[in-house]
Structures are given as structure tokens and as C-alpha cells.
Amino acid sequence: MVKKKHSLHETSTTVIVDDEADVTPNEEDKVFTNLSQTLAEIRKETGVIGYILRSNTSATIDLKEPEKIVEYALFSSQVLDSSREISELFKLDAIESVLIEGKETKALCMDIDGIKISIFMERNADHTDILKRVSP
Amino acid sequence: MNNEVYSFALKSTLQEIQNICPDVSNSFIFKDGKILAKDETTPEKDIDHTIDAFDSITEKADIIGGLEAVTIQGANGRVNIACMNDFYLTTVSSKEADEKYVNTLTRILIPIVIRLIEKIHPALPEDGTFTTVEPEPVEPVEDEVVEEVAETTEESESNMPAEETAPTEDEEEQFAPEVDPEPLLPEAPVTQLIVENLGGLLVPSDTVRIDTEVIAQWNDLYGDKKLHEVNLETLSGKTTRCKFKPIKNSKQTGKGVIGIPEKIQLTLETSKGELVMVKPIVE
Numbered sequence: 138m139v140k141k142k143h144s145l146h147e148t149s150t151t152v153i154v155d156d157e158a159d160v161t162p163n164e165e166d167k168v169f170t171n172l173s174q175t176l177a178e179i180r181k182e183t184g185v186i187g188y189i190l191r192s193n194t195s196a197t198i199d200l201k202e203p204e205k206i207v208e209y210a211l212f213s214s215q216v217l218d219s220s221r222e223i224s225e226l227f228k229l230d231a232i233e234s235v236l237i238e239g240k241e242t243k244a245l246c247m248d249i250d251g252i253k254i255s256i257f258m259e260r261n262a263d264h265t266d267i268l269k270r271v272s273p
Numbered sequence: 274m275n276n277e278v279y280s281f282a283l284k285s286t287l288q289e290i291q292n293i294c295p296d297v298s299n300s301f302i303f304k305d306g307k308i309l310a311k312d313e314t315t316p317e318k319d320i321d322h323t324i325d326a327f328d329s330i331t332e333k334a335d336i337i338g339g340l341e342a343v344t345i346q347g348a349n350g351r352v353n354i355a356c357m358n359d360f361y362l363t364t365v366s367s368k369e370a371d372e373k374y375v376n377t378l379t380r381i382l383i384p385i386v387i388r389l390i391e392k393i394h395p396a397l398p399e400d401g402t403f404t405t406v407e408p409e410p411v412e413p414v415e416d417e418v419v420e421e422v423a424e425t426t427e428e429s430e431s432n433m434p435a436e437e438t439a440p441t442e443d444e445e446e447q448f449a450p451e452v453d454p455e456p457l458l459p460e461a462p463v464t465q466l467i468v469e470n471l472g473g474l475l476v477p478s479d480t481v482r483i484d485t486e487v488i489a490q491w492n493d494l495y496g497d498k499k500l501h502e503v504n505l506e507t508l509s510g511k512t513t514r515c516k517f518k519p520i521k522n523s524k525q526t527g528k529g530v531i532g533i534p535e536k537i538q539l540t541l542e543t544s545k546g547e548l549v550m551v552k553p554i555v556e
Contacts, residue, residue: 205336208333208335208336209336211333212330212333212334212336212337215329215330215332215333216330218329219326219327219329219330220326220343220345222322222326223322223323223326223327223345223352224345224347224352226319226322226323227298227299227319227347227350227352227365228349228350229345229346229347229348229349229350229351229352230347230348230349230350231347231348232345232346232347233346233347233348234345234346235343235344235345235346236342236343236344236346237330237334237337237340237342237343238340238341238342238343238344239334239336239337239338239339239340239341240337240338240339240341241337241338241339242337242338243337244337257337
């Protein structure tokens, strides 16, 4: 089977912010690297629009519409903040995942060991499979 | 009074959902930031905070084309906020709850109740101001007055409350079909049941097993008339007619389930966990 890698990444933008480049890799860095690799694989799947991966020190963003990075980032941040509030109200304990279904697309947001992940996909994409692959 | 009717009907429905699914610990419905109905256990303060948090997401949700549903999965449970006919239903369930079952139940039941109320009371207030109080005892009297006026237009309007004495033409048109004096014919009740697999060596492939409580209701309704067959209809419109017997498994009694052999499931293109509408055939 011929893979069409070019078309998938033509419009994507990867932003890497790393302000502690010479720090010895710790546990969080390892988790971040592993997640980064997993998400890069997921990004190739049909129906996946892009993702945002963010730790305290680094961030990787790969989105189909790079001009809307800010909107996606604000949305992701708000989802995790609001979910935390609701989770506390109903004593859900630690949040494992948040699925936001929109009229056009949906987003799967997670917080793994302080690393925040938001994966954007088409409505018909299989988010349960993605969740399994990303979950620790 | 429509707001109270909505509130009462939705509140009862929420309570029934919690009775059927004890794993659902909290449930409430809101619209435009206002509470329409809530269960007895959830404090209003918590609902207000939830609505605020939800609205914060909604404000930034243009990027996904507007918000339809949110599911927060926590270590101890799950919160689901789903849009239904412009209303938002929130359910909080334990981790053990069957998500598919809860979603099927709520996403079918609530819209049906909303549609029914809209048919009965089409003039839903535009401002969305709903209250969570119980209906006032005088309400049936007012309804009677409205009906009398609609039937005999010459009747004096002085006995009616001010807001109902001067209906617009549109309102009159809306209410007109509802006061049709045509008598309601007794119809076979339609019950929605959840499909369970029915199999085994001695299981006839043309007979379904129905919850004994549902059969008891039919027997109460039709008295000495013999009921042997039912019409089954799926939500996609597939129908079939088959024999029925009471469900054998006592654990499934009162759970709103129907055991369907594989052959009939194939005919209806349905499967375990889905809903079917069941109607007795009275001959």
C-alpha cells in the first residue's frame, strides 16, 4: 500500500517550545517524548485534525489549520479548567479524559502526569481507539 | 403555566431515570443558563457552577463548530452534558454505570418527553424562564376555562386571567388543534424496551420474552381480551409481528427489557442494548 504522507502534513505546523534544553531528561520529559511519538502516529490517522501536547516546559502543536492555533489552544485550556471544576463539584477524582463533541469536529482532552493533551478529530473518528493508545 | 408543566414532567423523568439506573447519582436539565429541572439530590449551587463552567467552554467552542456534548471521565465517575432539543441534560454516574445504557435511556427518553410536552403545550415561553416549583393546584381549573373559551367563543372572557384573555391569532391557531372535541380512541400503548439476547435449544425463534410488569399493564388495560402477539418496531422503522411470553429471568423483571431471538433481531436489524417499541395486538 502506498502511503501519502505528504498530503497529511502539507498544512500542518509543528511548534516546539523548549526553554530548558540542557536540563537532564527527567521522568516528565520521558513521558512527554513518548506521548509526542504516539501523537505523531495518531496524527497520521484518517480523521485526525491535529493535536496539542503541552508540559510545564515544552509544547508541541500539529494542526491542520495553523492560523487557528491560538483558538485551539484557548479552547483546550478552557476545557481542562472547566472539567476540573465540574470534576471537583461531583467528586469524580482525577480526570482521565474529556470528550468534547462539537457540531463539526470533536476533541479528546487528557492530563497525564501534568502533561496536557488535546487531540482534534472529525466527528466520525474513533476516539475510543485513540484514547486507548494515549492512556498510560 | 407551561414552564411549570415542563419542569414537572422533566423532573419526574429525571427521577425515573435515576430509579431505573441507580448508578446515576445526579441529573438536571438547563437551557440558556437557567435550570429547567433537577433531581432532589443535586444542590442548585452545584448546578449553577456546572452551568458556568459549561458556558466557559461553549464561549470558546466555535473552533469545533459549537458545542453539542461534553463527557468528563474521572477516576470515580463520569459527567455527561448533552444537548437535546436546545436543552442540556447533565447526568452524573458512577464508574460502574453502563455508559451505553445510560446514554440510550436519557437520549431517547428526554427528547420524547420534551416533544410530548411541546405537543400538549405548544406555546413554550420564548424567554426561557422556567421554575422548578410544583404545579399550582389551581392550574387544572384554568385549563378548563381555556378549553371552554376555545369551544364557545361567545363565552364571556372576564373569568379568565389577563394573560390568557387576549390571545393573539397565532396563539389561537396553536391551541386550536389541542381543543379538538374529537374523542380519544383507546389505543394500544407503545412501550420502549431494551433488547436482550434470547437463545437456547428450546427457545422458539418466533417468540419474544417481555417484562412481566409490561404484560401486567396490558392485561389491566384490556381485561379479559387475550393478547398473544406484539408488533415490534425499531427506531429506524423496521417492524415485525411475533408472539410473546413473559420473561423468565426474575433478575430482568422491571428492568424494561425484551428478550429477542437472533432471527427476529436480524429481521429488525437490531441488537442487544438497542431500543425497540413494543405494541400489543388486540384482536
